[in-house]
Amino acid sequence: MKNKTVKKALTVFGIIAILTLVTNTTSLFESKAQEADTGNSKEIVKDTTASEEQDISMDEIEEKSLSGIRKFLSYTGFNNATPGHLVMLLVGLFFIFLAIKYDYEPLLLVPIGTGIIMGNIPFFQADGINLQLGIYQEGSVLNYLYYGVVKGIYPPLIFLGIGAMTDFSSLISNPRLMLLGAAAQVGIFLTFLGAIFLGFNLPEAGSIGIIGGADGPTAIFLSSKLANGEIINGLQTANLIGPIAIAAYSYMALVPVIQPPIMRLLTSKRERRIKMKPPRSVSKVEKIIFPIVGLLLTTFISPGALPLLGMLFFGNILKESGVTKRLADTARTSMIDIVTILLGLTVGASTQADVFLTSQSILIFVLGALSFMVATAGGLMFAKVMNLFLSKDNKINPLVGASGVSAVPDSARVVHAEGLKNDPSNHLLMHAMAPNVSGVIGSAVAAGILLSFLL
Amino acid sequence: MTELFVKIGTPDFLNDGLVIAIVGYVIVFSALVVLYFVFANFSKVINYNIRKKLRKEGKGDQVKEKELQISGDEAAAISMAIYLYHELHDEESNVITIKKVSKRYSPWSSKIYGLRNYKS
Numbered sequence: 001m002k003n004k005t006v007k008k009a010l011t012v013f014g015i016i017a018i019l020t021l022v023t024n025t026t027s028l029f030e031s032k033a034q035e036a037d038t039g040n041s042k043e044i045v046k047d048t049t050a051s052e053e054q055d056i057s058m059d060e061i062e063e064k065s066l067s068g069i070r071k072f073l074s075y076t077g078f079n080n081a082t083p084g085h086l087v088m089l090l091v092g093l094f095f096i097f098l099a100i101k102y103d104y105e106p107l108l109l110v111p112i113g114t115g116i117i118m119g120n121i122p123f124f125q126a127d128g129i130n131l132q133l134g135i136y137q138e139g140s141v142l143n144y145l146y147y148g149v150v151k152g153i154y155p156p157l158i159f160l161g162i163g164a165m166t167d168f169s170s171l172i173s174n175p176r177l178m179l180l181g182a183a184a185q186v187g188i189f190l191t192f193l194g195a196i197f198l199g200f201n202l203p204e205a206g207s208i209g210i211i212g213g214a215d216g217p218t219a220i221f222l223s224s225k226l227a228n229g230e231i232i233n234g235l236q237t238a239n240l241i242g243p244i245a246i247a248a249y250s251y252m253a254l255v256p257v258i259q260p261p262i263m264r265l266l267t268s269k270r271e272r273r274i275k276m277k278p279p280r281s282v283s284k285v286e287k288i289i290f291p292i293v294g295l296l297l298t299t300f301i302s303p304g305a306l307p308l309l310g311m312l313f314f315g316n317i318l319k320e321s322g323v324t325k326r327l328a329d330t331a332r333t334s335m336i337d338i339v340t341i342l343l344g345l346t347v348g349a350s351t352q353a354d355v356f357l358t359s360q361s362i363l364i365f366v367l368g369a370l371s372f373m374v375a376t377a378g379g380l381m382f383a384k385v386m387n388l389f390l391s392k393d394n395k396i397n398p399l400v401g402a403s404g405v406s407a408v409p410d411s412a413r414v415v416h417a418e419g420l421k422n423d424p425s426n427h428l429l430m431h432a433m434a435p436n437v438s439g440v441i442g443s444a445v446a447a448g449i450l451l452s453f454l455l
Numbered sequence: 456m457t458e459l460f461v462k463i464g465t466p467d468f469l470n471d472g473l474v475i476a477i478v479g480y481v482i483v484f485s486a487l488v489v490l491y492f493v494f495a496n497f498s499k500v501i502n503y504n505i506r507k508k509l510r511k512e513g514k515g516d517q518v519k520e521k522e523l524q525i526s527g528d529e530a531a532a533i534s535m536a537i538y539l540y541h542e543l544h545d546e547e548s549n550v551i552t553i554k555k556v557s558k559r560y561s562p563w564s565s566k567i568y569g570l571r572n573y574k575s
Contacts, residue, residue, distance in 0.1 A: 173527070175494040182487035189476040196472040205472065281530035286501060293493060301486045430527075438487060445486045449479045 080122035084353030092116030092348065098253070105253035105410070108216070111341055112249060115348020118142070135349045146346045149241060152224040154343040155217035156311040161336025162408065162440065163315020164328045168290050171434040173279035176386070177400065181438025183382030184404025187212030187375025188446045191367050198363050203232040204240060206450040208364055211248045212371030213443030214255070214405035219248035220347065221308060222447045226454055233454060242350035243361040247368035249347070255410040256417075258369070259376050259402050263418055266380045267398045271387075272422040274397040276431050284322070291316035298445055304455075305448025309441065372405065379404030379435060396431075403432040406439035 073079055095113030099106035119142070123133050135142040148154040171178060192209030200208060207223035220241065226232055229239035251258065263272075295313035299306050318328040350356075383401030390396065399418055403411040412432035419428035525533075 172494055172497075175491045178487050178491045178494075179484075182484045185483050186480060189480045192479075193469075193472055193476050196468050199467075202468045202471060202475070205468070206475075278526045278528045280498075281525055281527045283501060286497060289497070290494070294490060297489055297493065298486055301482065301489070438490075441490075442483055442487055446479060446483045449482050450475070453475045453479065 075124045077122045080124055082122065082353060084357045085120045085122045088116055088120040088351060088353045088356065091351075092120065095250075095348075104256070105249070107340060108249050108344055109253055111344025112246065112348040115345040116351050117348075118345070119349030119352050134352060135346065136352060136355065142346065142349050145342055146350060148339075148342060149220060149245075149346050149350070150224055150228060152221045152307065154339050155221035155224075156307040157339045158217040158336060158343065159308050159444075160311040160315040161331050161339070163291070163312040163317075164319045164331035165336075166312075166316060166319075166408070166437055166440075167433075168294075168316065168437060169282040169287060170279050170430045171437055172282045172286050172290050174431070174434055177396070177431065177434035178438040179386065180379050180383055180396075180401045180404040180435035181406070181440075181442045182404075183401065184375045184379035184406075184435070184439055185213065185442045185446050186378035187214075187371040187373075187405070188443065188450075190374050191371030192450075194367050194370065195363075198367070200360075200363075201235045201237065203227060203235060203237050203454045206454045207240060207244055208367055209371065210443065210447055210450065211244060211251065211364075211368040212375045212405075213439070213446060214248070214252055214372055214375060214407040214411070215440060215443045216245065216248045216252055217343075218308060218406075218443050218447045220245045220343070222450060225451060238360060239355065240360065240364065242347065242352075242356050243358075243364045244368075245347040246351055246356075247365050249344075250365075251368055251372045252407045252410065255405075255407050256414050258372055259405075259411065259414050260418055262373055262376045263380065263399055263402050263415075266377060267384075269422060271384070271398050272419065273426065274395050275423075275426055276397055276400070276428070277394065279430055279434075284320070287320040288317070291320065294441065298441060299448075302445045302448035302452070304451035305444045308444040308447065312440065312444065375405045376402045379439075397426070397428055400428060400432050400435060404435040404439045404442075406436065406443045408436050408440055409433065411439075412436040 092113045092115075095109045095116060098104045099109035099113065119135055123131060125131075125134070130137050130139065132138075132140040132143075134140060135146050137143055188209045189212075190209075191212045192205050195205035195208040196202070203226035207219070207225075207227040210219045210222045213219070223241045223244040227237050227240035227244065229237060231237070291313035295310060298309050302309075315328070315331050318324045318331060379401035380398050381401070382404075383396050383398040387395050387398065397419065399415045403415045405411050412429055415432040416427065416429040419426045
């Protein structure tokens with residue numbers, strides 16, 4: 001097994017080494033050809049004055065073909081590649097590897113990984129020349145598709161699909177678990193403060209903080225409004241959509257890696273074995289009224305979250321009404337799949353080396369990881385605090401608090417798996433889904449509040 | 456990298472940030488607390504009619520709120536029982552009908568294809 005991975009790593013490094021060698025040799029060849037061309041041309045002009053007529057035509061053909069080859073070489077990826085491109089290509093390959101080998105969020109990481117590769121194919125760039133190839137070049141196909149990210153169109157559509165596939169009955173049957181989803185949002189606001197400490201301005205810090213919500217679409221939505229490279233509220237912002245989206249989705253994919261150690265660290269074995277009461281059955285009327293009341297209450301409190309929460313609850317109304325099955329089916333299958341493909345690909349492609357590989361991106365990744373951990377810890381600790389006030393029969397398994405981050409349904413799945421490890425008869429999935437979906441609502445409300453404060 | 460260290464030393468927007476963080480978190484929390492209170496009491500509203508009926512029957516005080524709610528497990532057990540009842544005790548019409556099946560021409564039933572044709 002180890003030999004295989006070593007072999008695979010060597011193959012990848014070998015390919016990269018060959019790529020760099022080819023890049024260097026082509027650039028050397030090109031510079032030598034240019035020197036030879038300029039140095040020899042003068043002598044040739046002196047010696048060949050008599051038999052010009054015949055030679056000129058030959059020289060012209062030679063020169064034209066050489067300049068054509070030179071132009072072709074200058075346009076190839078080998079000539080324009082930089083170490084940054086190679087690093088990002090490696091990152092893209094790594095994402096695809098993680099998705100295929102370890103099954104980490106393959107539906108996200110495969111489009112993002114491929115997008116990173118597509119966005120980092122080196123091509124000729126110069127001032128005033130627009131080949132309409134790159135994602136940041138006006139008129140390119142990728143640029144048109146990226147419009148949905150920049151203008152915050154894709155995230156609400158993703159929320160529509162999520163709403164159409166989410167069953168809120170676990171939340172309705174046990175509403176107190178909603179508070180765990182609220183507690184986990186502490187990650188957003190602590191990261192917001194952390195980002196300010198690290199020198200980001202307010203709009204940028206707001207968009208970085210939302211990574212703590214562990215909600216990719218919300219992170220993209222907020223960063224497209226607050227950190228899009230434009231002047232927001234009198235402050236010049238950097239374009240951080242790419243790094244924020246990549247950080248949010250990476251940490252969402254790494255939920256099974258990040259959360260379990262924190263869960264084990266903050267809970268005792270006895271606490272992890274707490275069995276919760278089975279949720280009561282929820283009537284159809286309750287299921288229909290929940291999205292309507294939820295929509296009204298949350299958007300009245302935080303109107304900034306309307307595009308996200310409006311679509312989320314609209315999707316849920318389609319699902320629960322029972323009379324729009326076709327629309328609900330489309331929203332939760334074909335539509336969300338199409339938008340995920342476009343979103344993943346364009347977010348991946350937006351990580352063009354020259355825009356992405358900055359010190360700011362490194363800081364964003366560090367802050368993102370911290371915020372995710374803080375959010376997990378916030379949910380866990382709040383569940384423990386709640387247990388202090390609950391009767392013996394109504395105790396909450398604190399592991400459920402960790403699913404207050406809104407990575408649906410991964411976080412709930414991780415909680416379920418962790419519960420089963422400690423007691424194979426303790427099934428926590430349905431309980432964990434409640435704070436998980438309330439986390440989605442909480443992070444969207446938080447995004448709306450940050451928008452209203454900072455825009 | 457130096458840019459990174461310069462940034463760490465200057466939290467320009469700290470005061471504004473603190474206010475936004477505290478107020479923002481309180482709003483998020485209170486939004487979900489409001490939702491919690493609404494849905495914690497919602498089942499009582501839903502059960503209002505049942506309570507009214509029970510009161511008419513004189514059992515209003517005997518039945519507690521929790522007894523009006525059944526758990527998902529119980530609901531699953533009841534639905535399984537109903538399903539099995541219908542599976543085991545399915546009623547038949549007891550009318551025997553013989554349908555006449557008329558087949559149209561098919562190569563399988565063709566006489567021509569059943570014979571060997573020899574070329575003369």
